[in-house]
Amino acid sequence: MTNTTLKLLAQQLQLSISTVSRALKDHPDISASTKAKVNALAQSLDYEPNAYAIQLRTQNSKILGVIVPAISNLFYDSFIAAVEEESRNNGYALMILQSSHKPENELDNLKIFRQNRVSGVFACLSSSAENLEVYKKMNDREIPVVFFDIVPKDNHFTKVRMADERCAIMAAEKIIKRNAKKVLAIFGDEALSITQKRKSAFQKFMHDFAPKIHCSYANAASSKEAEALMKKYAGKTQKPDTVFCMTDEILIGVMKAIQELEIKVPTEIGVISISNGFIPNLYYPHISYVETSGHELGKLAFIQMLANIKGGKTLTELTVDAKYVEGGSM
């Protein structure tokens, strides 16, 4: 079946294309009776405007692009879910691509976005190497970019992220309150700015407010690494009595080690993490965590995007605040 077009409707009604077009959008120039006829036929022929023709004309695609390192990720998929919801409510559709942590994919994806003339892009940097040139190119094309979660240092971009420093500090506060003596703090991929922020904030806070607590700092880029680290430290004579996990991945690895070694939580060891809550609540007792909500972040990002699209430039860095959720592991 051939698609119904304005042309087809016009022919059948013995009207001009422009009249049909105007009738369909309730233009005052068109008489009520004509409008009725046009609408009736459009309905019965199941007319649906061709989005491509419209965008070619109007230069406005009503499509937003999203780049995440990986879709299969508890944080990002809740972010995406939120953005998708907001988008649909506002008449936008989403085009989602994953960089798989590879800069070359990131470039490819951005190219696809440019070719499809998306109205805006939500981007999460995939690597430490901030090749911001491409993003500047997007700005040249007047395609707004809203960075989320892992954002560039450069101040020329709109950014939304969790209050990373606050998260780390909240965790540190709880650790101090627990009267910990020896802490193992495991952070994520060292190259990422988000890791650096959290780590330095955590370190500074512990140093300033609890210099007597002995802290061991480590980085783990995967579950496996975290598991190995935990096992190593648990084997030492001076075992840690509290462990801090910066990400879900790390928490999973740490818990694998703890379960395998049959260390009791929270009596033998306290556990605290930064998470959206899904993983911490799978364990028993539930792991206490500082909540970072991908959902909240998604909503905020969308608001920023809309502001960017409509009102021109709004170059700011906004953060979503965190809150502590008591499990039973501290």
Added chain:
Amino acid sequence: MTNTTLKLLAQQLQLSISTVSRALKDHPDISASTKAKVNALAQSLDYEPNAYAIQLRTQNSKILGVIVPAISNLFYDSFIAAVEEESRNNGYALMILQSSHKPENELDNLKIFRQNRVSGVFACLSSSAENLEVYKKMNDREIPVVFFDIVPKDNHFTKVRMADERCAIMAAEKIIKRNAKKVLAIFGDEALSITQKRKSAFQKFMHDFAPKIHCSYANAASSKEAEALMKKYAGKTQKPDTVFCMTDEILIGVMKAIQELEIKVPTEIGVISISNGFIPNLYYPHISYVETSGHELGKLAFIQMLANIKGGKTLTELTVDAKYVEGGSM
């Protein structure tokens, strides 16, 4: 900055638009020297063809649509990740929408897909009410639809899914092997065809090959429900010695109950589930499961889509086989 178009290139080179267009795609009509000049300028002016104009001309959008009940789902997001990867490798981009289990969203989403003239749609039914009219409409428009996971009964569609009956039977086999005496089998949303298939296959198998084993069947649409069910059955005088969980959600609920009641796995109770493996491996001991890979299914779905797009109609139902993964819970 205004976007570079063929027109602009043509003006600067004192050539016609058609010549520039042909030069860019290495058409034999154009001389090598002209091609070189055109390519050089296109490069330096960062020319990128307007996807909308192309699609308007060629009626081919190179965009595929995906509808899932929810993006935040361990199974679907691995499916999406796989499809996305295959798509990018084949020059397609993905438009992803979620129905949030609401039929009205499903309709809205399909409308968006039609308006954007996607080249094909991957769909997972969001409800028991199979309102297939919309999908027939897609077929009328010659937009191929590949159903995945939760598929319609109708044979006029292309479908890929897990070998649901096999999954259930494999689990049943393991339960019999374990010498279970009393089994609690919890299935998912009763209205879904996928649930019905798994349940009836499981029931029939248990009935035929182990009629002496006492089985209790139940349905749980959420984690909470599963948790409540497990607690209820654990409180009975005749406690189940084995529990089967059809989904990750159910497993999560069941494990909450088991952990809270401090029931020992696998000595006091055996646990087996159907999953992609992520959740089962978080527990200790690992939960044994029959593996259903969203990744595999995604790859298969993409192959089917490509066949549909290129070779016309291929109306078949393909299934991805499952395998049993030994944890330590049986």
Added chain:
DNA sequence: TCACAAATAACAAACGATTGCGACAATTTT
């Protein structure tokens, strides 16, 4: 030198929708 064929590039018509402007009637105003 002329005719004839390649080789090269321009013309023009689509694809489907939007929109400023002008055309023509019917109606109102003076």
Added chain:
DNA sequence: AAAATTGTCGCAATCGTTTGTTATTTGTGA
């Protein structure tokens, strides 16, 4: 009754690309 206003609608250009057809140049053989 002539002029101005209003209500309806059509014409035509435009967005950026593709592609069938035609026009122009260049080179070849007789």
